[in-house]
Amino acid sequence: MSNLIQKYNVAGPRYTSYPTVPYWKNESFTSDAWTQTLQQSFKETNATEGISLYIHLPFCESLCTFCGCNKRITKNHGVEIPYLQSVLKEWQLYRALFNEKPIIKELHLGGGTPTFFSAENLKSLLDGIFEHSIKADGAELSFEGHPNNTTEAHLHMLASLGFNRVSFGVQDYNETVQKAIHRIQPFENVKKATENSRKAGYTSVGHDIIFGLPFQKKEHIIHTIERTKVLMPDRIAFYSYAHVPWIKGNGQRGFKEADLPTASEKREQYEIGKQMLLEAGYVEIGMDHFALKTDSLYKAVENKTIHRNFMGYTASKTQAMIGLGVSAISDSWYSFAQNVKTVEAYQKQVEEGKIPVFKGHILTQEDLTIRKHILNLMCKLTTTWSKEQGWFAELADVLINLKEMEADGLLHIERNALHITEKGRPFVRNACMAFDLLLQRKQPDTQLFSMTV
Template sequence: MNENLIQKYNVAGPRYTSYPTVPYWNTGHFSVEKYKERLVDSFAASNSEEGISLYIHLPFCESLCTFCGCNKRITKRHEVESPYITAVLKEWDLYTSIFSERPLIREIHLGGGTPTFFSPENLKMLIDGLFKKADRAKDHDFSFEGHPNNTKIEHLQVLNELGFTRVSYGVQDYNLEVQLAIHRFQPFKNVKDATDNARKAGYTSVGHDIIFGLPFQTVEHIRTTIAKTKELMPDRIAFYSYAHVPWIKGNGQRGFKDTDLPSADVKREMYETGKQLLAEAGYVEIGMDHFALKSDSLYKAVEEKKLHRNFMGYTTSKTKVMIGLGVSAISDSWTGFAQNEKKIEDYYDRLEANELPLYRGHILTEEDEVIRQHILNLMCRLTTSWEDDKLKFPEIPDVLIKLKEMEADGLVVIKDKGIDITEEGRPYVRNVCMALDLLLQRNQPDTQLFSMTI
């Protein structure tokens, strides 16, 4: 990566798990009733053929990791588990009551927080409760996020018996100084045990998350972390840049000083070093920030051109309906987005009143749908085209003007009716998408809403 290009393109930008991105949702035109209409229509048109996806947010953690930007509630009181699961299942009941048929669940992802904060018995109660009013797709893909320190063999066995075949563990970095700075201490032995136990329990895909750009982190730390990772050879690796946004996430990201973070030049070297070491170990880069062995379903999804991206990140299949259950979870009806209440107390109050706990959202316009498809194409396939008249939009000439400089820098190739991102341009995928983001172009934010792109 060219140092001058890093300095040029390392700007604040969205990660594009959705389009429009959340800061540009038109919340003034959103209503729960309007969203429900869109959801019901999309469900009726797609459920029987492709099914739906569920993201379930389990927000509790026993301790605070200072790098984390997720919605979480820190507590050691495990009596919070049962009431929360009861609330999530009530929310699910409210959704199933508006559908014309039993949902066919293709994907489930348990995120957090720390899903393995919950006991195996309570997680079983949650999943069993979902399927009292739903069916399981034959080619389902169920996954969860596990903490290496508290994911017990019982968690793995119970969830595997319920159909879960993938688990991802947050490793971040194996260096003790870095772990202490981010308040995430976990010895290599714990990660090894959690990985080995998952495989023994029957999981076909085990993932590790590794972050670069953490406080006190060095290039040598990246080498060491990936060397240890190679000893375990997880099927997938998420290798991504730390998103430092304490002005949004508050004190949770103030466990260290800004001066403790590596410089942009060092982060560039971390990325290049990590990418090279992963390639040497047999990992193939997938989309943005993700790597997989050729035996993993994520790689196969790329080969079959089925890779998809949504609020859960990269997935192996696309469903038009994704329902988010739990506090702060986001739902996607394909023509609309909706987010749940962010505070647990407010979430409980809305459910107590027999209301879907939605507090904001966005109804997509025709323009939104066109731009979203282009951004999905770039994020998942590094190419997009407007040969199909349905994907044309009036601002294409303006977009191409913005991309001319990137083409001169070797990051993209502009064709007659499309764009290709080059291998050299892969680290700049977010920047390319920003050139197509019409809402971002029209409404430049007054304050920094996003993390840096590189």
């Protein structure tokens, strides 16, 4: 395995979208084109599958140096109400595009730290969102919680509105690692937050665990997984730390490069953690995710409804996803759009009655075909094609480029299908990169992505 890691450990996308953001054709993107494709998608699918909402809440009281999210560090909670008012105004701008009430099938509060906001203010936001929309039967409503500041008031208020899933950022329980990433949270805090969530009625409690962090050793991974098994969260995201200081600036320079594990050490951390999770009864899903068989994500795999978008893996698909808030990304299936990245610019544009997107991409027919293949590989570890569907001009070249991965036992190519093997799971991003025609046609001059291993 170490030879394969060395061979395939290259910079590559995580494929929460295709085309990936660095390959968006922003020069041909317009706000009008974005809203037209969203209206088209809404007409096609609102009545049958509804829409998804992602709401970005960017504020945090302190900086975690592992974080690659768009955030604003402040202890001034006076920012809460003005920001939430802007989010509701943006939602009004989107609602005005539709001739019927949106059916919300999925809603996720991300950040930043959503629980930076008081329970009362979050209730005002969500009441405003739901006032002129329809909450779908069985809607999956979720939020990211910080174990140190998610209160029982947060949990009970959100549960009363139908929230049924919460994920807590654990990262690692070792104090040295926690100090390096500036995220100090004892096991007792995670335990309390997890138990309170279950008491409040949440049917899916998730933990995020990261390997490859500064000063992290395999012993730390073992300890963290052992602690995790005490609580048995329903869902676990176990993923590699993405060291991209050239993108995120000083936030990821609180330690030296030499403090990071090597690629082979990272893969050992992952393999040890994965084996422990499998032995504990978790099932590996897609890339970097594990779930108990009682969790909705596992059931989505069984029902073949699992989907992947800018929110990561989701238990169901909606064609339209609207991102509200600073830097949020939206997806109509036919196009992507991203909001402006500063709070001030975001609030100014919303106050002026403008949907605050500043860049995006309108997908071509080729893009749509490739997107389906990459989505199939990321979600189902297999994809198929025929002359009628899924075929594209460069397919033969893509399959030739994948022959080496096949020879290494990482995938299997049939006449009209490709399957990732169990051995190939850690390298699924590499397989997707072969299908990524935009990446193949123009390799980046500088490193744009994190390493695949």
